[in-house]
Amino acid sequence: MPGADAPAAGRGVTASGVRPFSLVGVVWDRPAAELRGRAQVRTRAVGGEWTPWRELLPYGDEAPDPDSPERLAARAHGGTAPLWVGASDGVQARVRPEPASAADARPATALPSGLRLELIDPGEAAAPPPPDRAALRAFPARPVPTAGGVARTGGASAGAVPTAPGARPSAGASRKPPSGSSGTSAKPRPYPATRQPSPATPPSIRPSTPPSTPPSTPPSSALPAEVTKANAARYSAPRPRIVTRAGWGADEKIRETGHVYSKTVKVAFIHHTVTGNKYSCSEAPSLLRSIYRYHVKSLGWRDYGYNFTIDKCGNIYEGRSGGVAKAVRGAHTLGFNTDSMGVAVLGTFSTQKPPAKAVTAIAKLTAWKLGLFKRNPRGTTHLVSGGGNKYKRGTSVKLDVIAGHRDGFATECPGERLHEKLGSARKAAARLQGR
Structure with missing residues (x-):
């Protein structure tokens, strides 16, 4: 150079x-x-x-x-x-x-x-952690028979004395069948290690529009906090599928330990990574690992800069560690990282139109995350600048709740073609919240 x-x-x-x-x-x-x-x-x-x-x-x-x-x-x-x-x-x-x-x-x-x-070099994805063999031993795959013929597994019913896998029951163990059973004719049932919802049961779906008949006035005994909580839940959105850091192979050993949080999330800043558009969605995990290493090893940041990243296929990835539902402070919008989150779409969208799936993913992610902090995706709010080339430090700036990076800093990001799609993303996110 x-x-x-x-x-x-x-x-x-x-x-x-x-x-x-x-x-x-x-x-x-x-x-x-x-x-x-x-x-x-x-x-x-x-x-x-x-x-x-x-x-x-x-x-x-x-x-x-x-x-x-x-x-x-x-x-x-x-x-x-x-x-x-x-x-x-x-x-x-x-x-x-x-x-x-x-x-x-x-x-x-x-x-x-x-x-x-x-x-x-993105390197290989980190190997998944080995299974917890102690937990597996605690919940055997097949039930253990007892002297009375009743299946005994890692989880005992009320009144039963649990036994270790493969052990013979003690002489004093209760053999009394549960109420309503027919003694020794009960069928063995394996005990699941984790209770899972039935796949036939549809997820809970909240109506997208309020009921035609307004709810009755709560009784005077209802606590104001309960009413506020109910109103907040009314404008929530389902959590979208998010690929975890382990899912894209983040090496947790290279980042700083611990996390830094804000008090809330008031604004979602949308970015493009300007890394180019010549990648396949199967390469996205490698791309994230590369950006992660560049942020930490080359630029000296404590962790991956963006809170979330979205690829051209609409897949959403966890970015900076600390909890996807928490107000983790990232490094994405100089001067406005406090009380905000950064969402970056992989690619460069100065002249190229962003994929529709990516814009849809922006709406799904912001509807859910902003809903956790009671934010209206179509609303506005204020953030105080920490210093930059557009607003001096200490300036209170009015911003859209879903804003482009250029709204807080004199920059081309998130690209003209992506920035012009933010209006439709705001509307879609508001609909997902039931507004």
């Missing part, structure tokens, strides 16, 4: 024969420093050809808040947005400095110190 004394024409570096990688980005030492130039890369697919030059987009606005320990930590760095390139084994990179303007006294060649190329 070129240094601070590079000529305005730009210089580059070629690295071939490197270990295979799938994600590439450029980082530098200080997170507050700006890359006054255009970083570009071209990569060689494993066993394939070189790609054209592609630009690495700005990323300083998707970051921890300016005064947060996460951004002030010694290990924190600045960087471009990462680019997904698929399995590759060769790379060329260059930075073309911006020409100085008449009003800018800084030289055109000034580039951040420590400029370097980051090549990320």
Whole structure:
């Protein structure tokens, strides 16, 4: 990569024969420093050809808040947005400095110190934890017969004396059949380790519109808190399917331990990851593992930045750890990470239309999560800026409850084509809440 004394024409570096990688980005030492130039890369697919030059987009606005320990930590760095390139084994990179303007006294060649190329291998998904063999022994797959012929399993009925798997009952064990049974003719029944709902039973569905006849006024003895709770439940939405961190193979050893929370969630900021659209949905877990490593290992953040991520097929993934139903503070919208959540769609949607399944997933996720905190997806609220290029620190800003990243920061994110879909996402989320 070129240094601070590079000529305005730009210089580059070629690295071939490197270990295979799938994600590439450029980082530098200080997170507050700006890359006054255009970083570009071209990569060689494993066993394939070189790609054209592609630009690495700005990323300083998707970051921890300016005064947060996460951004002030010694290990924190600045960087471009990462680019997904698929399995590759060769790379060329260059930075073309911006020409100085008449009003800018800084030289055109000034580039951040420590400029370097980051090549990320997503690695294999972490192995699932081994089964709890002690729990399996406690609940045998087949019932254990007793002297009286009545099946005895890991869970004993009332009045029965439980026995260890494979053990003979004690002489004093009760053999009295349960009321209504026919003595020793009872059929053995295996005891399930976990009680599961019957698959034939449909899930509870709340009507999408209020009943035509308003509910009667609650008796004077009803507590106000109970009425408030009932009203809150009225505007809830079902939880969508969410792929857990274990499901996409997050390596929990690389992140910081512990979690940071806000008091509530008032706004859902929608992003695009600007990692490109050339990925398959089967590759999404690898892409998430790569972004996770880039956020933690390359940029020095405490964990994955976004609270949730959605792929082009509408799959929803848990992002930053700490509990999907909790107000986990992420690193996604510089200046507005407190009391908000970040939802990123995998891809770049500046000119390309986002898939309908992804927009539907935004509506399902925000309807559920915002409903937990009594937020109307079609409403507005206020957040106090922690500092940024659009609002000064301490400014109270009116925002849509479902907002685009550009609403809180002067940025192109979440892309013009995705941003124009947020209106329909708000309406769909409100309908899912029964509004």
